[in-house]
Amino acid sequence: MYKRKKALMPALALMLVGLAVPVLAEEVAVPAVAAVAKASVEMFTINNTWMMVATFLVFIMNLGFAMVETGLCRAKNATNILFKNTVIPAIGILGFALVGFNLMYPGKFIIPGILGFAGFGIGTDAAGMTSAYNIGYTYWTDFLFQAMFAATAATIVSGAVAERVKLGSFLVFSAIYVSLVYPFVGSWTWGLGWLSKLNFHDFAGSTLVHSVGGWGALAGALVLGPRIGKYVNGKVKPIMGHNLSMVTIGVFMLWLGWFGFNGGSVLSADPGKVSFVLVTTTLAAAAGTIGAMLTSWLIQKKPDFTMVLNGCLAGLVGITAGADTVSVTASVIIGLVAGILAVLGVMFFDKLQIDDPVGALSVHLVGGVFGTLAVGVFSTNPDYTFMTQLLGVAAYGIFCFPAALLIFWILKKTIGIRVSEEEELKGLDIGEHGQEAYAGFQFFTNS
């Protein structure tokens, strides 16, 4: 079994890359669509520069996820979690270049509004480098910015399945989820599919990125079951994270990255639009932090730092859908509520004995759903109605959750998805990598 995986994995990954090579070779020339508006070369250059900066910021979110997830888990699994969070973006970017990008932005659809595919690999003609392609960015910037988004979607799942999932199986899941599922459903809205026609508004991806990741996380947590010792005859036994300094680094990196995640989603450097989005984003993050602090202080008597950090992220996830279309005040409210929900969410999922080591469910799923619906409530643009927002949220849940369940279930039946009890006790660092993260440090653990 284990053996088989060992063999399988390299093979699989090899395929992925192997495939990439010949195919990318085609460099499918995407004829640049006639741009809506024309822009001076200066304006195009500045727009593109901003979008590149935004791309860097989204990229660094991967470090943020790595730190948050690793820090909230035990030292004995640190290498394994860091490994996943380093390799998954790599797989995600290559997979997105190979199929994802042209699946998410097919140009024209095969099944109208639902499924399209512009061919394998990436490539463009000269026009792709001018404002003829888009006044905001070149073809290459477009791809890279979107690829970074895809990479983050995959890493969200990783948190909820941490400390027990088999490395190989999870890499396979991620490859599929990020190269196929994410772009396919993404095309419904950002690829100008059926949901965009209905005016479903998800500015930067509360739903398309975060709840899509969140649904995958829920599926994974359910199929895997809780970590050994997390729920002992009905009671929750906390399994403490090993390094809150790392988690803090992670949260600041994510907040920083969000400036690009939301700010870049304006798709140009439009001063008014972008700076407004940055303000709502920042206020929501701050309010989320405060909201979580107060909630945890009242409920837990003492303010729980990990909850506060979750709250900050929840505020960011919450504002992501409407950062461009809600008022400053609304952004504070949205952040505040998202922060409160984050704390309640963590406790709620523990009640259900769904073991989510890092709170990915309350941050990305709950926060993402809430944020998307909030647009329906607070939007200054009447076209975005609560019902369409609800419809959108539902559509993504109805497809992604079962899809993720299916993938995990198949993996479970084939190569297996959970490490042995012995390995789980000894730690995945030794089990999966034969390598500890903190050689020399002394640990005292009875879990």
Added chain:
Amino acid sequence: MYKRKKALMPALALMLVGLAVPVLAEEVAVPAVAAVAKASVEMFTINNTWMMVATFLVFIMNLGFAMVETGLCRAKNATNILFKNTVIPAIGILGFALVGFNLMYPGKFIIPGILGFAGFGIGTDAAGMTSAYNIGYTYWTDFLFQAMFAATAATIVSGAVAERVKLGSFLVFSAIYVSLVYPFVGSWTWGLGWLSKLNFHDFAGSTLVHSVGGWGALAGALVLGPRIGKYVNGKVKPIMGHNLSMVTIGVFMLWLGWFGFNGGSVLSADPGKVSFVLVTTTLAAAAGTIGAMLTSWLIQKKPDFTMVLNGCLAGLVGITAGADTVSVTASVIIGLVAGILAVLGVMFFDKLQIDDPVGALSVHLVGGVFGTLAVGVFSTNPDYTFMTQLLGVAAYGIFCFPAALLIFWILKKTIGIRVSEEEELKGLDIGEHGQEAYAGFQFFTNS
């Protein structure tokens, strides 16, 4: 007592935010002041983009402060320090949106040149999004850039009071200091108040940000007194920081952030001005590092890494007041001297038995004062005289130090500002949060 605080804090914070909401609602429309010069939309866009990037860089300084402060303190207080450094920026940003911004940039003054207030909350009309507001940035970028500055001012204090201050009380202090004190005195210079009329020059805030923070730090350290075991019958007993790797991360993040802190203070992307400021800033940081290394090597026999890191920061603080107006050579001298002063400062304050765990006093207060005066000595612009610089430095000290003393004193008399001896020994992580930062790691400590 303790109990009361517990009740008080959430209440207080709730107020803060609670207030924010209705008030922000007004979205006070600030009529955009007729811009001095006009700029092409391209130029405005690039200027604004640069200012947004600078804003991100200043933001990440908060991570820098968190890492430096936590790393230089003991592991048993790490969660608490990280907590403060995460929550304070959040409070700072919200407080600045609520009152600070309009207190610092009131437009017109109530008490001429001294006090003005443009109303609660933030908001603007369409003009605020064009170069009609300012050729360098939109109203929103303006607010966000300034809010990030405010956030840093608050976190400076945190370092000097670390490992013994009560969480709740310090949050209250920070909320007041950053929302009221900092913007009020800031208006004297950057708000075009009386000091600006006198040609007092503080380019990016050696005084307005760093020494204002430094005076607060001094007040806090004095009111609190030293940590248990720091000074034993007249001798200094070092209390070692638990993680110099973190401190290093922090210093690099701060240096990085400073490119935005100083570079952004040009308030436009003017190529010559900004790039020159970046060069003086970088050389001062480098010289500060070397200056501290040599000083510590000579005095301590072996070069003390924590001193070198302080020296790097001191160089940055020192150049902040005159980065735009001193020569390249002068920037090296300023950095060098600031670095030397940082080392001597740490030892000096220890002589006085003023316990400053992270060296905030020598870096921000000494460095800030020195840097501001240095403008009077090295400025290439004759309008900036040593006397006005001295006057400015004095003005801020005379107001901020007593103000901070008063706030801390009131808190001491009411909800108390220092944790119990037992809690201090056990660590504030357990005492204030019931949560350790490094679960599983083994520690050996007899302090």
Added chain:
Amino acid sequence: MYKRKKALMPALALMLVGLAVPVLAEEVAVPAVAAVAKASVEMFTINNTWMMVATFLVFIMNLGFAMVETGLCRAKNATNILFKNTVIPAIGILGFALVGFNLMYPGKFIIPGILGFAGFGIGTDAAGMTSAYNIGYTYWTDFLFQAMFAATAATIVSGAVAERVKLGSFLVFSAIYVSLVYPFVGSWTWGLGWLSKLNFHDFAGSTLVHSVGGWGALAGALVLGPRIGKYVNGKVKPIMGHNLSMVTIGVFMLWLGWFGFNGGSVLSADPGKVSFVLVTTTLAAAAGTIGAMLTSWLIQKKPDFTMVLNGCLAGLVGITAGADTVSVTASVIIGLVAGILAVLGVMFFDKLQIDDPVGALSVHLVGGVFGTLAVGVFSTNPDYTFMTQLLGVAAYGIFCFPAALLIFWILKKTIGIRVSEEEELKGLDIGEHGQEAYAGFQFFTNS
């Protein structure tokens, strides 16, 4: 001996800075060369802004190197390694300002195509701030961007000599290597020297930066010999890094920095060119990660995380020479091969018993050489032939390796370069700094 060093070092450093001051004073006014093309002030501003952002990104690579190197070594040497990685950039920047910049970009040569020097210190006239100097950046941006490059070159060596080199001696080496050797050989290509005439293409420095650093690393590792206990009667005894979380932070910081390293090397914000370079860079990094993962998985049975991280960096180093001139597919292949070579390289150098704690040789030397040659194979521009690429690679090796050997040898004969066996066992943190990096943490080590 030891004593003498103690005396010598401050002296030396003092000289360096001491010199800097008077000399910089001259502010040698470099008359701005008539620009090839003219650019609108808007375009110049945006270009310069992009180049400043790129500069920040390259700067943060220094943090990346610090984290990777420290994390891959033992805790008992952490302070020392962090110290080096903080001080060396400072020395590098000052040294580059003092002599390096005008040695690397002399304008006209003394020995045609080989050696030129435009005088000590930096400085410019008004024209240096306009597109008259260069359409892409001001004189100041130019200097700063190049200075950051220089700083990285020096830190590369540091990794290979870690855990046994004397602090003082290594600082002297770095000062010489980065202020004299690096800029001197750099002028051959980027300073428009003889190699540039031959169409040797090294876009962003696979050879000029990375292999130059790599040759120095090789020389250092050879002169120093392996760490105690690394090779025991012919067998390799692994000496494990103490913190893979830090290494991960480092790798992400480096990857992030590389966007500026390669993207900035376009020397303007040209949308098409820059964004294309970013895509090839990203794909190579991703492919390098996968390539190393597969190789290590197959050879070591379990995927070694440190190898995967090396592979990611190797992919980046590999693409650096040709990021602008190879196809998307080629970038994937180059990254993949570089990743594979990184893993094999680590094992290869261990076979030769050349002790390189962090894999600097396989990443920077092997990766750099391979990447430069790969241009000859994959370049879409026929002018870049394999033979010239080979010639270039050889030229740099033939000069830098002996040069570095000589410097290290002289240091060995004079102030000594290796710490005592006792100090090596106790750790350089205590030996060189009298200061541990992780006070309070318990370690269990038998090496």
Added chain:
Amino acid sequence: MKLIIAYIQPERLNAVKQALYEKEVFRMSVTNALGCGQQKGYHETYRGADVEVNLLKKVRIEVAVNEGFVEPTVEAIIKGARTGKIGDGKIFIHSLDECIRIRTGERGKDAIG
């Protein structure tokens, strides 16, 4: 008075504590240790080189008890620690000449509990 030293698997500590409580043994001291014995180690691989780790994580428990408590304590430790797998650990017993409670200065039997 006897001092009972037990080496157990780390993950059994809670079970052992539980078992001791049931036998009304409430006092103990714990340190973490590394042990090698019959249980075979595992391999770590680092940058291509392989290491056999045979010092495995264990927990060391010390319990000082009066004669009457020796057997109950031993039974409790075995109850809590035994899994039947190699590596379960060992118990060592030796006599104490004296026991002193620092706080009160009490000595002997009364100081133990």
Added chain:
Amino acid sequence: MKLIIAYIQPERLNAVKQALYEKEVFRMSVTNALGCGQQKGYHETYRGADVEVNLLKKVRIEVAVNEGFVEPTVEAIIKGARTGKIGDGKIFIHSLDECIRIRTGERGKDAIG
């Protein structure tokens, strides 16, 4: 020859060392330990779930001495470690059959000091 084992509060270590020096006991070995006894633990709360921590940080001191030094050593430890609060710790004493200085091979009484 006796082996004296003491469990004390970590923050008392320096005081105990001082007291031992005054009694001219200069040799000792220290390990950090966790103890549970009369002293009650504290609560930690993590993500909404609550844990009672009753293994508290202690420091374990081992001092091997010759008969004559037993009482002075015990007194010194008590002097340095006593605060009167629960949790001050315990001292255990048992006899040693042999003591060997590795460096010289000396055995018995002379090897102790």
Added chain:
Amino acid sequence: MKLIIAYIQPERLNAVKQALYEKEVFRMSVTNALGCGQQKGYHETYRGADVEVNLLKKVRIEVAVNEGFVEPTVEAIIKGARTGKIGDGKIFIHSLDECIRIRTGERGKDAIG
């Protein structure tokens, strides 16, 4: 049955293990300790203040053996640990009343090995 306790320099651990294996002593327990003795400490300097560190890193080894094995074990430890420099360490020996293998419940001599 005897319990042999040895304090050695950390970097000697592997040599000691080797030497014990050669004497067919395969079972031991190790903890890390701090020791102070004849060996003088070193100075650390932190932010201008100076500290004398005299608790030095040591490794503590415990080996329970049957009478016959005492001398071989002692010799092995000395062989592996001795460098002739101050700080090499000490060996302490005392008798055990009982030894129990948790897995099987075996007691006495058979349980040791």
